[in-house]
Amino acid sequence: MRIAVVSLLLAASAAMTAFSVLAYDLFKPGRDTVPLVICTAALWLLFALAVLALRGVRGRAVVVLILAGSVGIGAAAMVGPPNTSTDSARYAWDGIVATAGISPYAYTPADDRLDDLRPDWLFPAPELTESGDLECVGERIQTAQKTQSGDLLCSALNRTGVPTIYPPAAEIFFAGVRVLTGPEAEYWPLQFTGLLLSVGTTVMLLVGMRRRGIDQRFAALWAWCPLVATEAVTNSHVDMLGVVFTLAAVFLVTGRRYWTGGIALGAAIATKLIPVLAAPAMLRRQGWKVTVAAVATFLLLYVPYVLTTGIGVLGYLPGYLSEEGYEDGTRFALLSLIAPGGSAVIVAGVLLTVIAVFVIWKTDPDQPWLGQLVMIGSALLILSPRYSWYALLLLPFIALSGRWEWLLVPMALTLRLLVPSIPLTRVAIMTAIVVIVVMSIHRARPGIAQRVFSRRWLSLSKPGG
Structure with a gap:
C-alpha cells in the first residue's frame, strides 16, 4: 500500500x-x-x-x-x-559558434560577421506587418539590432549585444552537445x-x-x-x-x-x-x-x-x-x-x-x-x-x-x-x-x-x- x-x-x-x-x-x-x-x-x-x-x-x-x-x-x-528562462537559447548559440571554429567570447550574437551561422529557430526572419513595417514575432523572440549594419535582428537569445558570460567548461559542454546534434535541433x-x-x-x-x-x-x-x-x-x-x-x-x-x-x-x-x-x-x-x-x-x-x-x-x-x-x-x-x-x-x-x-x-x-x-x-x-x-x-x-x-x-x-x-x-x-x-x-x-x-x-x- x-x-x-x-x-x-x-x-x-x-x-x-x-x-x-x-x-x-x-x-x-x-x-x-x-x-x-x-x-x-x-x-x-x-x-x-x-x-x-x-x-x-x-x-x-x-x-x-x-x-x-x-x-x-x-x-x-x-x-x-x-518556460521561465531563455538561457538555453544562448547555450545553443554558443555551441553553434564554437563548432564553427570561432571562440564564443570573440563576438556578440548581434555581430554581422556571424550571419551565416544563424539557424531560423534562434533568429527568425522579421515579419511584414499590414502597415508595411518589419517586426519580430514570437513569445520568446526579442527585438535587437545588428552591430555593424544596424539591421533588425529577431532573436530568441537575451542580451544579444554583449559577449557570452559562461566559463570554459560550460562552453566545451555547449559545443559537445551541438557536435552531436547539429545547429537545427x-x-x-x-x-x-x-x-x-x-x-x-x-x-x-x-x-x-x-x-x-x-x-x-x-x-x-x-x-x-x-x-x-x-x-x-x-x-x-x-x-x-x-x-x-x-x-x-x-x-x-x-x-x-x-x-x-x-x-x-x-x-x-x-x-x-x-x-x-x-x-x-x-x-x-x-x-x-x-x-x-x-x-x-x-x-x-x-x-x-x-x-x-x-x-x-x-x-x-x-x-x-x-x-x-x-x-x-x-x-x-x-x-x-x-x-x-x-x-x-x-x-x-x-x-x-x-x-x-x-x-x-x-x-x-x-x-x-x-x-x-x-x-x-x-x-x-x-x-x-x-x-x-x-x-x-x-x-x-x-x-x-x-x-x-x-x-x-x-x-x-x-x-x-x-x-x-x-x-x-x-x-x-x-x-x-x-x-x-x-x-x-x-x-x-x-x-x-x-x-x-x-x-x-x-x-x-x-x-x-
Missing part, C-alpha cells in the same frame, strides 16, 4: 510537471503569473507528500521508487520548450542532457549514501524536487553540470582522492563559478592538494580561449554583476535594509568570509556536506539572487545531510523569480532563516522546542500566570 501511494504521488507529480510546462510560461504577452505560482506550489506539495510517504517504504523498493521518480518527473519536464538536446545529468546525480547520491551508511531515502530530496525538473531539464541550466562535478569532487575527496577531487572541483568552478562555495568544506584535510588541483584545472581550461580571445574571456561577467545590482548593493534583499547602497557589498563579503572560516574550522572532513550546506545556503540567503536555478547546487547537500528545512531556500528563490516583489522576497527569506535556525537548535539539542513550549504552557496555566 505504501509503495502504491508513493507511486501515485510520483505519477501525479509527473503529470503536473508536464501540465505546467505546456500550460504556463513567463513569455506570453499580458501573462498572469498567478496560475503558474499555484501550479508550482502544487508541485512542491506533491513532492513533500511523496517524501513523507517514502518514510514507510523499506528495502529495494526505495531505490526503485527514487530512480523511477527521477526519470519519470524529469522526462515529463521535456514535453515543452523552456532546438531545445530538446539540452533538455535531454539535463535529464541524463539529473538522473546521473540521483545515481551518484544513492551509491554514495549506501557506501557511507546514509539513509538512501534522503536521495528523494534531490530526485523528486520540482526545482530539478524545472531548472535542470525544462530550462536546461548549465548549473546542472556544475552540480555533477561538485558532487563528484565531494565523493572523491571524502574517499581520500584529493588530486582527482580537486580536478573535479576545478571543472565545476569552470562551469558556473558558484561551486567555489563548496570548496571551504573540502579544505580541512589535505586542502592544499585540492586547492592546487582545482586552480590548475580552472586555469588550464581557460588557456585555449585566452590564446584566441585574450581578456575577452571575461565576457559579460563584469557587466552582469553591475546589471544585477551586486556592484551597488541593491540586489541584496535583506542586507539592503541595514546596509544600503554599496555598503551591502562589504557586509556581504565579511559575512561570507566569516562563514567560510567557520566551515573550514568546524567541518568533519569525512562528512563535509553539512559544511557545504551551510556555506552554499547562507550565500544564497545573503546574496538573494533572482534566479532559482542557483539553488540546484544546494540540493545534493540537503539530501546528504537530511536537513529538509533548507528546502525553504530554493522555495524562496523560486517565489522571487515568479513574483518579483522585494517585500515578498524579504518575508520568504526571513521565514527560511527562522525555520532553519529553529530546526538547527532542535537538532543540536533534541526536544528543546518541546521543553520551552511546555514550560511556557505550564506558566500560563498556573493561577495568575
Whole structure:
C-alpha cells in the first residue's frame, strides 16, 4: 500500500510537471503569473507528500521508487520548450559558434560577421506587418539590432549585444552537445542532457549514501524536487553540470582522492563559478592538494580561449554583476535594509568570509556536506539572487545531510523569480532563516522546542500566570 501511494504521488507529480510546462510560461504577452505560482506550489506539495510517504517504504523498493521518480518527473519536464528562462537559447548559440571554429567570447550574437551561422529557430526572419513595417514575432523572440549594419535582428537569445558570460567548461559542454546534434535541433538536446545529468546525480547520491551508511531515502530530496525538473531539464541550466562535478569532487575527496577531487572541483568552478562555495568544506584535510588541483584545472581550461580571445574571456561577467545590482548593493534583499547602497557589498563579503572560516574550522572532513550546506545556503540567503536555478547546487547537500528545512531556500528563490516583489522576497527569506535556525537548535539539542513550549504552557496555566 505504501509503495502504491508513493507511486501515485510520483505519477501525479509527473503529470503536473508536464501540465505546467505546456500550460504556463513567463513569455506570453499580458501573462498572469498567478496560475503558474499555484501550479508550482502544487508541485512542491506533491513532492513533500511523496517524501513523507517514502518514510514507510523499506528495502529495494526505495531505490526503485527514487530512480523511477527521477526519470519519470524529469522526462515529463521535456514535453515543452523552456518556460521561465531563455538561457538555453544562448547555450545553443554558443555551441553553434564554437563548432564553427570561432571562440564564443570573440563576438556578440548581434555581430554581422556571424550571419551565416544563424539557424531560423534562434533568429527568425522579421515579419511584414499590414502597415508595411518589419517586426519580430514570437513569445520568446526579442527585438535587437545588428552591430555593424544596424539591421533588425529577431532573436530568441537575451542580451544579444554583449559577449557570452559562461566559463570554459560550460562552453566545451555547449559545443559537445551541438557536435552531436547539429545547429537545427532546438531545445530538446539540452533538455535531454539535463535529464541524463539529473538522473546521473540521483545515481551518484544513492551509491554514495549506501557506501557511507546514509539513509538512501534522503536521495528523494534531490530526485523528486520540482526545482530539478524545472531548472535542470525544462530550462536546461548549465548549473546542472556544475552540480555533477561538485558532487563528484565531494565523493572523491571524502574517499581520500584529493588530486582527482580537486580536478573535479576545478571543472565545476569552470562551469558556473558558484561551486567555489563548496570548496571551504573540502579544505580541512589535505586542502592544499585540492586547492592546487582545482586552480590548475580552472586555469588550464581557460588557456585555449585566452590564446584566441585574450581578456575577452571575461565576457559579460563584469557587466552582469553591475546589471544585477551586486556592484551597488541593491540586489541584496535583506542586507539592503541595514546596509544600503554599496555598503551591502562589504557586509556581504565579511559575512561570507566569516562563514567560510567557520566551515573550514568546524567541518568533519569525512562528512563535509553539512559544511557545504551551510556555506552554499547562507550565500544564497545573503546574496538573494533572482534566479532559482542557483539553488540546484544546494540540493545534493540537503539530501546528504537530511536537513529538509533548507528546502525553504530554493522555495524562496523560486517565489522571487515568479513574483518579483522585494517585500515578498524579504518575508520568504526571513521565514527560511527562522525555520532553519529553529530546526538547527532542535537538532543540536533534541526536544528543546518541546521543553520551552511546555514550560511556557505550564506558566500560563498556573493561577495568575
